[in-house]
Amino acid sequence: MNEILVITGLPRSGTSLMMQIIDKAAVPVLSDGKREKDISNPEGYFELEAVKGIVQDNSFLNDANGKAVKIVAPLPIYMNPSLNYRVIFMRRDMDEILRSQEKMLQKDQVSEREKFRTIYDFHLKKTYRFLKENDIPFLDVNYKELIADPEKQLKELIDFCSLNTLVEELAVVVKPELYRNRNEN
């Protein structure tokens, strides 16, 4: 792979799960392990501290060809557009995301749900606009469908990233018990 593989999506939309899958596929992952695993992400977050400073400094991407990095939406808009990327965009039902975030932050934000829903809509739109304007290829992966039908989703992923691995090898990463806060309705 001659590009930087970027995993994006809103926080709590399955970006860490996708990082595990990518790790399993033997793609080198840019991660410093500073954010430790916790009950919200028992397998770890696969994050890089430098991503938080991407607005001021995106140079950590300069030597990232062939590697994967997690950059939550809308931060990809600060990526250097002259580099080559391939992006996996994790999507999840907004109500599930909001509930999952509230649970993780142990905060009741029900009275601000529409506010955050709107902010996240803007973040998604901005990120998609950046990808389209810069002709960056991306693949939408729906978290719910990934859990429900891992084989189909993983096959698309393998094709999109030209991964040298088998669907079955990656499917073991997708553990249905991680699919918390399911939107029963």
Next chain:
Amino acid sequence: MAKKKNKVLLVGWDAADWKIIDKMMEAGLMPAMKRVVENGVRGRLATLDPPLSPMLWTSMATGVRPYKHGVLGFVEHDGQGSVRPVSSHSRKVKAIWNMLSMEGYKSNIVGWWPSNPVESINGCMVSNLFQQEKKGKEVMDKDNWEMPAGTIYPDRIIDKMMEVRVHPHDITGNLVMPFVPQAIALDKKQDKRLTIIAKFLAHASTIHGACTELMETEEWDFTAVYHDAIDHFSHAFMKYNPPKMEGLDEEAYDLFKDVVKGAYVFHDMMLERLLGMIDDDSTLVIVSDHGFHSDHLRPRFVPQVPSGPAVEHSPYGIFVAMGPGIKKGARIHGARVLDVTPTVLSLFDLPVGRNMDGKVLNDIYEVPKEIKYIESWEKIDKEGGSIVIPDNSDESSNESALQQLIDLGYIDDMKVEGDPDENRKEYLKNTLRENNFYLAKSYANGGQYDEALELLLEIENRKYPDFRYLIEIINCAIKTKRFALAEEYLTYIRSEGLIKENFIDVLEAKVQIGLNNAPQATKLLERAKMSFPDAPDVLLELGKVLTIMRDLEGAKDCFKKSIEIDPDNAYAHHGFGLAAMRNEEYELALEYLLNAVEKLYHYPQAHFHLGECLVFMKQYEAAIHSFEVVANIAPNLPKTYRWLQDIHEILGNEKEANYFKLIVSKYKLGEKVILTGVPGEKLQRTIQILQEIGLNIGGDTADFFGEHIDVSQPNWLSNFSEHVVFVPLQLIGSISGKFDLVFLYVQDDVLKAADFILQLEIKKESVYDAELIHALQKQVSVIETWFAQQPNLDVVYLTNPEDVHTPFVKKYLDLNVD
């Protein structure tokens, strides 16, 4: 390049207002201004929102809105963890003086806000800190009066500029007497108001001195001078201006009632001097960035929030131009702050940037000019001047300028208790937050509601609720049809008691209108009106909702009352005109719609309805003009092009009709046949027959009252894949103009329909009474008027359900039956 003979003098008087100037000219107190007006063109200059002077004067000098030029308030981050008065470092685009420098013209720029540090232009610059007599918080002596860094360009003129300065201590009691005749009886040391007058006079004299000195001693093509004195005098003394405001102290009124008048006389005297310095080949332009309420519209109190004093500003400044090739004694309409730079460029026959938000005021010319355009002045690689000192601050001059802004009430002072570092950080954070609020307001003012909303949601903080932010969020949410978001904020505001209940009712009513719930909106607004019978917002909103409800006489009463309170309110004139038009009183409607566009030219809805009104009066040529104005200022309204197509078809202009047909097709979301009608047995039978012959009808054909369609969703009709869609009668007006439509309208007897409704027991609460019949009659009358007032609409009237079998009806249906 050869210099043009014609020079241009641009004079800026912050907050100058026609209401005062006209009275003064009539009384013979502004003879210089009167001469200019009689020999030139005059008009009102519409301001921008927010009406804050540094943002407006930068728009004036660049032709773009604040979200493009970057000057976002009175103060800015100094890059070192603190704030400083807004400077030229914030400006992200070229100003008129840069453009003229690039083309080889010489300029004198004096006192423009903000222009410190000055730029190395082709000519001379004297910044807005030039007149400052304070160093830090101390007033410097006249003999030891330093010049702040970055004030003058080039260095060679520093000495002569220092010579012309007038120190406030030079302003003696005698000089203040024309403003306050009884000044001698007041203790100058005790009454700060006299000191303030002396200071404003000294500042204005200093700027005037610098301007005249440069005009006299330097070669120039363009001189621009900015005076803040009328704004400052007005903020401090307009409350004493006649007529006397209720509750004002009698003694204070007698003492200071002539101050504002004196300020205008003083400016007229300065103008007289300038007129004596230009010849007949020169063009003079006088502008103000906004007006100032001087009558019953003066606010009774100024809100204690940042930039609170801006509530005293009125939305129209002044525009006057006099010179060769410019009309004499004429009036122009529709000028905006944004149009000044494009117009100055046209005076020099220079091109206008297509990225500019303003336009050339071509109506000022006896013979309209052919306007030249370039993509953007930013892309031209020529030397236009750069800021003479790097982006660091002279703390002492910043502090004095900051103090000036605090004194004027535009910004809050920093807290002094507690940890100074923490205070500074908090102050900076709040300043940046406030500037982002102004940025959001600028986006909203430019119609970029998504951008505004995104920013507002980021800066809104429930720990420090600010009602201004919350109101703006709700307004943007309504504009972008995010009603759930608006409701969430309304619930929050109500629960915290952050705004008066009646004002919340007005906001809630706007949401209800968006949700197509006009009865609930009316209820809320009627409640608000009980408490504030004269509030323009309440009257306007109530007028709008009554128009929707087709209580057209009630609507007209609301708008009329609003016009009585403020005859300049373009929205009230538009509202009245629309209500009259819906009532088919076209002559009356025309009068008010013309008033609306005269008062506010950049008002696409008013031009649009004016165009419709003219069509109904069969004045097709005039209607074409109105719709072309709409197409120019709001090109994304598809219905405009439908009207233009329709009118040209009527006039037999085949080529034009085809042209607009093509545009319509670009906007078109699709073609639909809408089945609708009086909710009765005939309609039910028609639906049944059509279904029997195998027609797929979209929508809920049992839902005669539109309870299952969410018309608040944009382009809701697109949700139906079928070509034929059943839409209940009361929702017809919500159909987007982006569809090509054919209506199958089933007519029925209203009395029979009322019986049918009661039999269906859908309206269980209804009893046979006049109310239901009246409601149905009204609905039928509304829809038939609506049909008559739409462009490019085919309506097939069905009186008998069996008529669907006739070839004529089948012609329409066959197109859509597989």
